[in-house]
Amino acid sequence: SLSPWAVLVLTLVLVGLRAPCVVSRQPNFIVILADDVGWGDLGANWAETKETPHLDQLAAEGTRFVDFHSAASTCSPSRASLLTGRLGLRNGVTHNFAISSLGGLPLNETTLAEVLREAGYTTGAIGKWHLGHHGRHHPNSRGFDYYFGIPYSHDMGCTDTPGYNLPPCPPCPRHGTAAREARKDCYTEVALPLFENVTIVQQPVELGTLATRYAEEAARFIQRASDSGRPFFLYLALAHMHVPLTPPLPPAPGRGIYGASLSEMDALVGRIKEVADSHGKGNTLLWFAGDNGPWAQKCELAGRLGPFVGAWQRQRGGSSAKQTTWEGGHRVPALVYWPGRVPARRTSHALLSVLDIFPTLVALAGAALPPSRRFDGLDVSPVLFGWSDVGHKVLLHPNSGAAGKVGEIEALRLAQYKAFYTTGGATACDGSTGPAERGGAPLIFNLERDLQEQEPLDVASGEYQAVLPAISRAYTQALQDIATDKVSVADYSQDPAAVPCCDARHAGCRCRGARGAHGGDGATLGPHGEKRTPQLCL
Numbered sequence: 001s002l003s004p005w006a007v008l009v010l011t012l013v014l015v016g017l018r019a020p021c022v023v024s025r026q027p028n029f030i031v032i033l034a035d036d037v038g039w040g041d042l043g044a045n046w047a048e049t050k051e052t053p054h055l056d057q058l059a060a061e062g063t064r065f066v067d068f069h070s071a072a073s074t075c076s077p078s079r080a081s082l083l084t085g086r087l088g089l090r091n092g093v094t095h096n097f098a099i100s101s102l103g104g105l106p107l108n109e110t111t112l113a114e115v116l117r118e119a120g121y122t123t124g125a126i127g128k129w130h131l132g133h134h135g136r137h138h139p140n141s142r143g144f145d146y147y148f149g150i151p152y153s154h155d156m157g158c159t160d161t162p163g164y165n166l167p168p169c170p171p172c173p174r175h176g177t178a179a180r181e182a183r184k185d186c187y188t189e190v191a192l193p194l195f196e197n198v199t200i201v202q203q204p205v206e207l208g209t210l211a212t213r214y215a216e217e218a219a220r221f222i223q224r225a226s227d228s229g230r231p232f233f234l235y236l237a238l239a240h241m242h243v244p245l246t247p248p249l250p251p252a253p254g255r256g257i258y259g260a261s262l263s264e265m266d267a268l269v270g271r272i273k274e275v276a277d278s279h280g281k282g283n284t285l286l287w288f289a290g291d292n293g294p295w296a297q298k299c300e301l302a303g304r305l306g307p308f309v310g311a312w313q314r315q316r317g318g319s320s321a322k323q324t325t326w327e328g329g330h331r332v333p334a335l336v337y338w339p340g341r342v343p344a345r346r347t348s349h350a351l352l353s354v355l356d357i358f359p360t361l362v363a364l365a366g367a368a369l370p371p372s373r374r375f376d377g378l379d380v381s382p383v384l385f386g387w388s389d390v391g392h393k394v395l396l397h398p399n400s401g402a403a404g405k406v407g408e409i410e411a412l413r414l415a416q417y418k419a420f421y422t423t424g425g426a427t428a429c430d431g432s433t434g435p436a437e438r439g440g441a442p443l444i445f446n447l448e449r450d451l452q453e454q455e456p457l458d459v460a461s462g463e464y465q466a467v468l469p470a471i472s473r474a475y476t477q478a479l480q481d482i483a484t485d486k487v488s489v490a491d492y493s494q495d496p497a498a499v500p501c502c503d504a505r506h507a508g509c510r511c512r513g514a515r516g517a518h519g520g521d522g523a524t525l526g527p528h529g530e531k532r533t534p535q536l537c538l
């Protein structure tokens with residue numbers, strides 16, 4: 001018979017097998033950030049959407065967050081907040097950088113990649129950067145061992161086969177072509193560059209193969225990291241959706257160009273999940289989210305808002321999506337997949353933000369937050385693991401270009417209540433804009449019964465009077481906290497010399513003879529044996 005000590009040991013082993021597992025090794029992290037994706041672009045969120053079977057499967061095998069928000073409603077500020085865990089008023093990034101920007105995310109801000117690399121991680125960024133590309137603002141100088149992608153949005157440069165845009169943009173110039181008139185919102189003179197680390201490997205980019213290239217480079221990065229035996233952090237910032245790339249196939253009837261592009265994005269995410277699982281299912285946390293809401297002025301080339309239509313603003317003109325502080329501007333789809341750790345088929349209503357990715361991954365890696373600064377994000381690992389469904393008590397929404405001063409806190413969320421101190425609409429499909437309006441008393445909506453933000457509370461009502469003191473107190477405390485923090489200031493100055501240029505002797509900075517990142521005349525071999533063109537941009 002077993003001795004009492006043997007029985008005790010056996011009991012502890014059996015109990016341990018049933019208890020929630022503790023992370024015994026540092027997990028891998030993949031953060032996939034979609035560009036200008038609507039909350040309703042995810043089929044799991046919105047039944048009308050049929051183009052996202054892989055993302056819907058990810059939701060079925062993980063946890064879906066339905067009250068998840070970007071930290072700003074436009075590209076650069078949202079990405080800066082993801083990588084720092086801090087709002088733009090703290091990290092200095094309040095609006096977008098240009099192709100000729102000298103600056104970027106301030107160098108005294110510490111990125112998630114820098115913290116994780118210090119903790120032993122191999123770090124890689126693939127896709128859209130948009131946080132400065134000149135000098136030390138390049139991803140390779142901000143904590144990423146490897147970078148492959150476009151340094152800003154894929155419509156911020158011409159290509160030989162332009163993607164879809166509204167209005168459409170012309171192809172890149174070639175030697176011998178007549179000078180053309182400039183087109184509004186089109187970059188006609190400088191071709192779109194593709195980087196591998198600090199080298200331009202293709203200019204102009206072939207948009208039709210970009211999704212495939214990103215998937216291939218992500219798979220290579222994961223393989224190299226796995227071979228090294230080190231944990232990895234991959235930040236995959238997709239070109240999708242923004243304005244659609246050139247789809248490899250004509251759109252199917254009824255789906256349109258946007259639907260075909262959404263399908264392409266969905267397949268890309270499915271491929272990344274497949275690759276991650278093949279290197280040990282349960283070793284990798286995958287976090288999918290959007291950087292902000294749809295770009296409404298692009299009409300049928302913009303995404304679906306779901307129920308978050310910002311009806312109050314729409315009645316007054318302008319869009320209530322990207323660039324605005326209406327729900328459609330910042331409420332984004334979000335999924336977390338981590339087999340064996342994050343519950344499957346769960347829907348969380350916790351109030352969460354892109355800001356939470358930084359402190360959560362730092363905690364899961366066993367690392368410490370950078371000192372001497374305050375963070376707007378929270379470690380929400382208890383929410384991910386299903387132990388809690390409580391997120392932020394208060395969430396701040398900065399102006400991202402629609403109305404008022406950029407970066408300024410214009411709206412605030414407290415429980416189910418959303419208070420607007422300034423309202424305004426971005427440019428809508430019909431060309432209208434909603435002018436900034438700032439009144440004395442804030443406009444307050446109860447999102448629990450008014451997701452459409454249609455009917456603000458009557459200022460004379462008992463509900464308004466009951467919640468106003470708590471909202472006013474939270475707003476004042478938030479502004480005081482930021483004012484007394486160590487804040488950064490971004491350099492937004494521009495110089496034509498900062499524009500990435502493969503070869504200034506050729507029209508549009510074209511790489512002479514380059515037919516792709518792994519081929520072309522005069523290409524040389526890179527560190528992994530691949531061919532590349534040798535021109536440096538920095």
